[in-house]
Each structure stands twice: as C-alpha cells, then as structure tokens.
Amino acid sequence: MRLNPGVQLNGYDVSAISNRTYYKGFAPDNLISAFRKAGISPFDNTKITPL
Amino acid sequence: MDRPHLIWNNDGTGLMMEHSLTKVLSAKGEKANCVTSARRQTVTLIGCGSAAGVRVPPFYIFPGKRWKDDLLDGSTLCSAGTMPESGWSKSTVFMDYLEKHVLLYVSTPHPLLVLFDGHKSHVNLTLADWGRKYNIIFFVFPLHMLPYPWT
Numbered sequence: 001m002r003l004n005p006g007v008q009l010n011g012y013d014v015s016a017i018s019n020r021t022y023y024k025g026f027a028p029d030n031l032i033s034a035f036r037k038a039g040i041s042p043f044d045n046t047k048i049t050p051l
Numbered sequence: 052m053d054r055p056h057l058i059w060n061n062d063g064t065g066l067m068m069e070h071s072l073t074k075v076l077s078a079k080g081e082k083a084n085c086v087t088s089a090r091r092q093t094v095t096l097i098g099c100g101s102a103a104g105v106r107v108p109p110f111y112i113f114p115g116k117r118w119k120d121d122l123l124d125g126s127t128l129c130s131a132g133t134m135p136e137s138g139w140s141k142s143t144v145f146m147d148y149l150e151k152h153v154l155l156y157v158s159t160p161h162p163l164l165v166l167f168d169g170h171k172s173h174v175n176l177t178l179a180d181w182g183r184k185y186n187i188i189f190f191v192f193p194l195h196m197l198p199y200p201w202t
Contacts, residue, residue: 014094015111015132016125022096023127028104034060040166041055041102 055102057159061167063097063112099153107156110148142178154185161186168192 009017039047094113100106111132113122118134131152135144149165157163165187182189 011094011113011115012121012124015109015123015130018096019109019126019130022098022109023106026098026100026106028106031060031100031106032055032102032104035055035058035102041058 054161056105057161058102058164059099059157059166061097061099061165063095097148107153110152112144146178146181149187163187164190166190166192
C-alpha cells in the first residue's frame with residue numbers, strides 16, 4: 001500500500017493481501033500458546049478465578 | 052481434554068476495503084489525494100485453528116451477488132469463499148462453512164469441540180441439532196472473552 005499511494009482496493013485484492021497475514025497470525029506457535037493461556041488445552045481450571 | 056487436535060476455535064473478522072478518512076498533507080492548491088471507494092464493502096474472513104496448532108485455510112465471505120473465482124486470486128489455493136444470498140442467516144453461512152470447508156481438513160471418528168464467540172448471532176437451536184449429526188459439539192464463549200489472538 002505504501003508503494004502504491006492512491007490506488008484503490010477492491011474485493012479482488014482482499015484475499016491476496018490477507019492471506020499472508022492470516023497464516024502469520026494463525027501460526028502453530030500462536031495457536032498452541034493461545035489455547036494454553038486460556039487454560040483450554042492443556043486443561044487448567046485454575047485459570048478462571050472469581051472476580 | 053487430552054486430545055488437543057479435537058479442540059478448535061473459530062472466529063471471524065471484518066476486512067474493510069477502504070481506510071477511514073484522515074487528514075492529508077498537500078501543497079496549497081493541489082488536490083488532496085485521499086481515496087475511498089464509494090461503496091462500503093466488507094469482506095468477512097473466518098479463521099479456525101486447533102489446540103494442536105493446526106489451522107484451516109482462510110474462508111472469505113464476500114458481499115455481492117455473483118461469485119467469481121477471481122476473488123480468491125493470490126490467496127492460497129485451498130482457501131475458499133462464499134457469497135451468501137440474501138435471506139441466508141448467519142448460522143446458515145456458518146454451517147455451510149463448517150460442512151464444506153472445515154470438515155475437509157478435519158476428519159476424525161471422535162467428536163469435535165468447536166469454540167466460538169457468541170456475539171455474531173450465529174447461534175441457534177438448528178446449529179446444535181446439526182452439530183449432533185456431524186459429531187460436533189459447540190461451545191459458545193460469552194461476549195468478548197476470547198483469548199489472544201482472537202480478541
């Protein structure tokens with residue numbers, strides 16, 4: 001986007017742009033640590049504390 | 052609980068085609084270059100990943116009437132998309148997505164636990180019944196309680 005100022009995006013560009021970001025965000029690393037942080041897998045019932 | 056490959060989380064996000072108008076610096080008398088498209092279009096991207104670190108290719112929901120394969124140009128070959136006809140409810144799209152996309156990549160004789168957040172209103176009784184047929188258990192998170200990276 002920075003290299004092409006003023007260029008309009010349309011629906012045909014979205015998938016190409018978001019694709020790389022998607023796989024970056026959904027890296028196996030991220031997925032595993034997110035589930036761990038939430039205490040879902042491995043299960044950890046001490047993660048939920050009363051307010 | 053000891054089967055992380057059976058636990059999946061699911062969430063969608065809206066991708067706006069145009070940025071919001073901001074201030075533009077330009078020489079006096081020049082026309083300021085700040086382009087936004089006239090029509091507001093939002094493409095929804097649904098992502099799904101398992102606790103074992105496996106993810107399903109992206110799935111796009113485009114606004115519009117006529118589907119064209121060009122829409123997915125530049126994306127991974129296995130990504131998919133749909134254009135819901137008007138009158139389709141969110142849960143119909145969601146079921147369509149699970150059936151035609153997610154289940155292509157996840158096949159197991161064991162029941163699947165699918166987590167997702169509830170505020171997108173794709174939750175209803177049909178979904179629960181439908182899930183039973185496909186051996187899927189749904190768990191809906193309370194509003195905005197998804198952990199990173201699904202916040």
